[in-house]
Amino acid sequence: MTQVVVLGSVEGLTGYRSVKPDYEEMAQVLMKDEKTIFVGSGLDKGFWDGAKDFFRRLGMNWTRTVFVDAEKDVEASGLGLEEVVKFWEKVLESVEETPYITFNIKKRISRRVLVKFGASALLEYTGVPTVKRTTCASFPECSQCIGICPYGALEGKPPTVNTDKCVECGLCVSACPTGLITNPAFPENLAKMIIDQAAAIDITRLVITCSKSREKAYQEQKKGLFIEMPCIASFPVWMIAYAQQRGVNIEFYCDEEARKRCGKKEASEKYIEYLGEMGEVFYLDKEKLGEAESILAITGARAQFFKKLPQKTGEWAKISLPIFFRIDVDSERCTLCGVCAEKCPVSALILEKNEEGYYLYFHHDRCVGCNLCVRVCPEKAISIEKAVNPRFLNERLQLDFSYPARCKVCGKDIGPEKKIRKIEERLKTMKASPTVVSNIRICRECKFKSQFDGLM
Secondary structure (H helix, E strand, O other): OEEEEEEOOOOOOOOOEEEOOOHHHHHHHHOOOOEEEEEEOOOOOOHHHHHHHHHHHOOOOHHHEEEEEOOHHHHHHOOOHHHHHHHHHHHHHHOOOOOEEEEOOOOOOOHHHHHHHHHHHHEEEEOOOEEOHHHHOOOOOOOHHHHHOOOOOEEOOOOEEOOOOOOOOOHHHHHOOOOOEEOOOOOHHHHHHHHHHHHHOOOOEEEEEEOOOHHHHHHOOOOOEEEEEOOHHHOOOHHHHHHHHOOOEEEEOOOHHHHHOOOOHHHHHHHHHHHHHHHHHEOOOOOOOOOOHHHHHOOOOHHHHHOOOOEOOOOOEEOOOOOOEEEEEOOOOOOOOOHHHHHOOOOOEEEEEOOOOEEEEEOOOOOOOOOHHHHHOOOOOEEEEEEEOHHHHOOOEEEEEEOEEEOOOOOOEEEEHHHHHHHHHHHHHOOOOHHHHHHOOOOHHHHHHHHHHHHO
C-alpha cells in the first residue's frame, strides 16, 4: 500500500490524512507503511532534505518516500496536484524490490527515541549497491565497476562493497555493462516505471535532481516533472535511451554550489562527464522515436538500449563510460582459431565459415568488456578499449578473414589458412621433420586411410 499524507493543509487536496510538518510526526507515519507520499506547501528551504536525513537516522524507509511540493511541482510539470499525486501512487505501487536493510546495534540513539520508536530505530535503510554475485562470477576478467568508483568502495571479484567508503551515489550501476549491480534505493525497475507512467500521461520531460539541488532547480524555473534521487548518478545511463524511445526527454540538474559541499561530488561530476560523452554521439533530446517494447527483453549488454537512438556520428569515439567497447584484432597475429568466439560469454565475437572462407565478426552491441577474449587469445592478437560507434550497434563488424586451407590429397577444408600456416611456422621453428610439416596439410581422414593402406 502507498499512503498519501498532507503536511498541514493544502488547498485543493482533501480526503487524505493530515499531520503537522514536524519530523517526528512524519516519522511515526512511516512506521505504519513503507511507501509514503508527503504533500506540502510553503515549507522552509531545506525542509525535505532535513526530513530524509531524520528518517534515515531513525531507521525509517526513506527510500520509498516521496515529497510533492503542492505549488512548485504543479507549476513545473503543468499538471494538476491530484495528477502529480496519482502519478507517484502508481509508480510506488509498482515497485516490488525490497530495500536493503541492516540492523545496527551500535547505532547511537537517545532513550527518548528508543521509547518512542522502538527497535525500528536500530534499522538502517541504505542505498548501498547489491551485486548479483553468481552471474558476476561468470565474467572473471571484468572489473569495470571497481575502476570507475571514485571512492574505492568496491573490492574483489565478484565485488563486495566497503560500506565505510561507499557514499551510495549509484555510479557503479551505470558502470556495470551487464546490469548486475543494482541500487536498492533506486532500482532500475523504478526508473522504468517512472518513464512508463510519464509516457502514459503524456509527460514529455522529467527533471532529475537531488534534495540538495531541488530548490535551486525550482528557482531557475526548470520545466518538467521533478524526480528526486539520492544523486543524479543513481539514474542508470541506459534508461535515458529507454526514455527517449518512450518520448520522454530527461534533464539532469545538479547545482554547482551544492555539489561543492556534497560528499557525492566526484560521482556526480563523473556522471555529468558521461552525459557529455553520450551527447557527442547520440541525440538525447528528440521527439518520440517509436515503440520501445523490443528493448525491454534485453538482459545482456546495456549498450543495446542505445541501438535505436539517432546518431550524430558514424565514427569511433573513445569514451570513459564502460558500457560501450571496441575490440580490435591484429590481423598479422590472428589465426582465426576461434578460441575467443568459443569463450565469449555474450557471443560478441562470432566465427563463421562459408564457401569463401572463415570470418571473425564483432557485435558491438553485445560486448560487455569482460576482457576474457584478451586473456584466452593464444596469439595475443586482441585488444579492447572503451569506445562507441553507433553504426555498429546495428550491424556487425568484420575483424578478420582467412581463406580455407585444403587437404593436399582430397581437397577438403582443413581449417583457416592463417591457422595452418602458423602451425607450419612453429613446427619449422621447433626443427620438426619435413614429413611432419607436410602432413599438417593432410586431413584426418586421408591420414587414417594412408595408415590403413600401409597395413594392407
